[in-house]
Amino acid sequence: MRTLVLGLGNPILSDDGVGIRVVEAVAEAADEGADVQVETACVGGLRLMEQMIGWDRVILVDAMVSGEEPGTVRVTDPETFPTFHSSCSHDTSLREALELGRSTGMHLPSPQHLRCVAVEAADVHTFSERCTPEVESAIPRAVERVLGLLAVTEGEHATA
Amino acid sequence: MARISIDPITRLEGHGKIDIFLTDEGAVENAYLQIPELRGFERFCVDRPAEDMPNLTSRICGVCPEAHHICASKALDDLFGVDPPPAAKKLRELFYSIFFVTDHTTHFYALGGPDFVMGPDAPKAERNILGVIQKVGMEIAGKVLKMRKDGHDLIKLMGGRPVHPNWGLPGGVSRGITEEMRAEIEARGREAVEFGLFGLQLFNDIVLENSDYVDLIVSEGYTHRTYNMGTVDEQDRVNFYDGKIRVTAPDGTEHAKYDPRDYQEYIAEHVEPWSYLKFPYLKEVGWEGFIDGMDSGVYKATPLSRLNAAEGMATPKAQEAYEKMYETLGGKPVDHTLATHWARLVELLYSAERWVELAADEEITSDTFRVLPTETPAEGIGSVEAPRGTLTHHYRTDERGILTSVNLIVGTTNNYAAINMSIADAARAVIEPGEEVTEGLLNMVEMAFRAYDPCFGCATHTLPGQMPLEVRLRDRKGDVLERLERNL
Numbered sequence: 001m002r003t004l005v006l007g008l009g010n011p012i013l014s015d016d017g018v019g020i021r022v023v024e025a026v027a028e029a030a031d032e033g034a035d036v037q038v039e040t041a042c043v044g045g046l047r048l049m050e051q052m053i054g055w056d057r058v059i060l061v062d063a064m065v066s067g068e069e070p071g072t073v074r075v076t077d078p079e080t081f082p083t084f085h086s087s088c089s090h091d092t093s094l095r096e097a098l099e100l101g102r103s104t105g106m107h108l109p110s111p112q113h114l115r116c117v118a119v120e121a122a123d124v125h126t127f128s129e130r131c132t133p134e135v136e137s138a139i140p141r142a143v144e145r146v147l148g149l150l151a152v153t154e155g156e157h158a159t160a
Numbered sequence: 161m162a163r164i165s166i167d168p169i170t171r172l173e174g175h176g177k178i179d180i181f182l183t184d185e186g187a188v189e190n191a192y193l194q195i196p197e198l199r200g201f202e203r204f205c206v207d208r209p210a211e212d213m214p215n216l217t218s219r220i221c222g223v224c225p226e227a228h229h230i231c232a233s234k235a236l237d238d239l240f241g242v243d244p245p246p247a248a249k250k251l252r253e254l255f256y257s258i259f260f261v262t263d264h265t266t267h268f269y270a271l272g273g274p275d276f277v278m279g280p281d282a283p284k285a286e287r288n289i290l291g292v293i294q295k296v297g298m299e300i301a302g303k304v305l306k307m308r309k310d311g312h313d314l315i316k317l318m319g320g321r322p323v324h325p326n327w328g329l330p331g332g333v334s335r336g337i338t339e340e341m342r343a344e345i346e347a348r349g350r351e352a353v354e355f356g357l358f359g360l361q362l363f364n365d366i367v368l369e370n371s372d373y374v375d376l377i378v379s380e381g382y383t384h385r386t387y388n389m390g391t392v393d394e395q396d397r398v399n400f401y402d403g404k405i406r407v408t409a410p411d412g413t414e415h416a417k418y419d420p421r422d423y424q425e426y427i428a429e430h431v432e433p434w435s436y437l438k439f440p441y442l443k444e445v446g447w448e449g450f451i452d453g454m455d456s457g458v459y460k461a462t463p464l465s466r467l468n469a470a471e472g473m474a475t476p477k478a479q480e481a482y483e484k485m486y487e488t489l490g491g492k493p494v495d496h497t498l499a500t501h502w503a504r505l506v507e508l509l510y511s512a513e514r515w516v517e518l519a520a521d522e523e524i525t526s527d528t529f530r531v532l533p534t535e536t537p538a539e540g541i542g543s544v545e546a547p548r549g550t551l552t553h554h555y556r557t558d559e560r561g562i563l564t565s566v567n568l569i570v571g572t573t574n575n576y577a578a579i580n581m582s583i584a585d586a587a588r589a590v591i592e593p594g595e596e597v598t599e600g601l602l603n604m605v606e607m608a609f610r611a612y613d614p615c616f617g618c619a620t621h622t623l624p625g626q627m628p629l630e631v632r633l634r635d636r637k638g639d640v641l642e643r644l645e646r647n648l
Binding site: 010011012041042043045046047050096099100101103104106125126127128 | 200201203204216219266270288289290293298301302305308309312322323324
């Protein structure tokens with residue numbers, strides 16, 4: 001099963017860059033090879049869907065703003081999560097984009113093979129290349145969650 | 161004065177909130193769209209090397225990083241007093257043409273097009289690219305995705321990196337193209353021209369053949385007679401990469417034509433007391449408020465404006481499409497906001513033709529794609545046409561090239577006043593005093609500003625594709641009387 005670990009975010013917008021920080025650490029810890037690749041992106045909607053073409057499984061990592069305690073890490077299903085940091089006013093929502101891609105026969109991960117490790121952000125407004133302390137301290141936990149998802153074997157994957 | 165707010169839900173202050181103010185009688189007084197400003201980003205850039213700007217500014221937006229990248233490169237040319245060799249300019253313009261086709265494709269089919277192709281009365285669940293495909297066929301989906309993929313692949317090929325190019329330098333670009341790359345680029349360009357023609361035919365069949373849509377396009381509620389701005393070449397034809405900035409008046413005559421370096425002599429900023437927003441306007445004409453006409457300094461910089469501000473297109477098929485548009489809509493200038501979508505398709509075709517022209521140019525594979533700067537930097541201004549309007553980067557540095565100040569005017573900034581006017585007028589046309597305000601009415605207002613494809617700042621966390629909205633009805637004191645919401 002070919003897996004893409006994709007860190008999302010804008011690296012100059014404080015906590016918005018946490019996805020990129022997490023996957024940089026994942027890249028060091030994980031065994032990259034033909035089956036697993038780690039990349040970063042700063043896109044949403046159609047562009048994000050297009051990045052996923054050709055992969056069997058995708059693990060996104062991104063900042064989230066949902067009212068939780070900053071630094072909270074959780075695994076979400078991007079296709080059902082209501083306000084996902086993957087959309088843009090010039091673009092479609094991720095859900096629409098995935099539907100479009102699948103309907104045109106693109107090879108995309110099935111819904112149960114698409115997950116997002118989301119880190120609750122404290123600040124996504126301020127221009128800064130650093131995360132806030134709460135989010136910074138969440139990075140190792142997020143890395144663990146990603147590595148945990150990667151370790152799940154193909155047969156067990158549907159329940160991850 | 162009561163107030164209806166269309167308020168996209170986001171916890172981020174300043175992103176795309178619309179307030180509609182009503183008089184005590186319930187008629188629309190005015191409307192205002194809050195768009196985030198870039199002062200925070202401009203401050204962030206200070207004390208950094210100016211040479212970082214092509215990479216830094218491409219982070220402002222995940223949708224048009226190429227526009228910022230190329231504009232920044234031009235600002236650096238000016239800052240370091242260096243003129244890139246002809247091949248460098250052609251390479252940059254080729255890259256830019258590819259980007260324009262890709263971006264306009266996305267806008268028309270995924271964002272603006274759905275409003276049009278599905279119609280404003282279509283249920284919102286269908287007013288998206290999936291609805292468009294349902295209506296016009298699965299074939300479109302394949303074409304759109306292929307166009308985007310080809311465009312993105314070539315941008316990465318030339319620019320060195322997907323999404324955020326790593327290419328522009330003061331004095332040129334960091335690498336050229338081989339004959340093999342050139343042939344690939346030209347082949348994709350010819351396909352892009354076909355795709356451009358296809359889009360215009362589609363527009364003709366779906367929109368122009370439908371009298372209800374045509375009535376909507378030309379309706380007064382969606383019409384604004386303002387000044388128009390765009391960049392033109394030496395023959396006053398549309399050019400996205402370089403030229404002079406030309407402004408035409410509501411009566412179609414030329415008001416001004418200037419070197420982008422002189423923008424501050426022609427454009428001033430008006431500040432509204434109720435917000436931090438600044439509204440650019442034409443200095444010589446003056447600020448008369450949010451009104452149309454020859455005496456009001458309000459101007460627009462949109463695809464339609466660019467066509468209005470020029471005397472034609474520089475490529476043959478686009479020129480035909482340009483002539484057909486003006487013939488159909490009654491001559492120049494065209495002031496119907498919704499015709500912006502048509503203008504976008506004309507521009508798409510032009511960009512594709514220009515792409516082929518430049519790819520076939522004998523200088524395009526030249527090894528001379530950079531000259532080294534030797535001057536001491538102090539101040540630099542660069543300008544391009546971004547898909548959303550004229551984009552200007554203005555840098556000041558110390559003698560080492562470290563930034564001391566940055567001023568960015570993005571495409572949408574030019575259109576602030578006009579966007580508010582379009583929203584107010586659309587609201588006026590559909591909101592009746594005393595009648596209940598329903599969601600359907602608000603769709604019309606949203607359509608009015610969506611034609612401008614306004615930029616909401618950073619693409620990574622703006623609005624989900626379905627534009628969640630909150631409406632707040634307020635009394636004169638600002639207290640909330642009523643609240644409508646959708647997609648929260």
